Amino acid sequence: MALLITDDCINCDVCEPECPNEAISMGPDFYVIDPNKCTECVGHFDEPQCQQVCPVACIPLNPAWRESREELMAKYERLTADKAA
Incomplete structure (x- = not known):
């Protein structure tokens, strides 16, 4: 599954720089x-x-974006290859 940010977000700006993708x-x-x-x-x-790092969890x-660990790894490999190209 991918993650999502709910409307409880306080726009604290700490998550964005932590995302490696x-x-x-x-x-x-x-x-x-x-x-x-x-x-x-x-x-x-x-x-x-x-x-x-999220202070408000x-x-x-x-739940709308279900993926297995294998699918997440395949996505990681694709994204990494795209960045290297």
């Missing part, structure tokens, strides 16, 4: 996560870094 950006009202780039930090870290799993 640059999946987090400012939305119209609060930060958002691009599910096409979110790997839950699979391939980079043991745990999602945005969840680790507003970054749950996105």
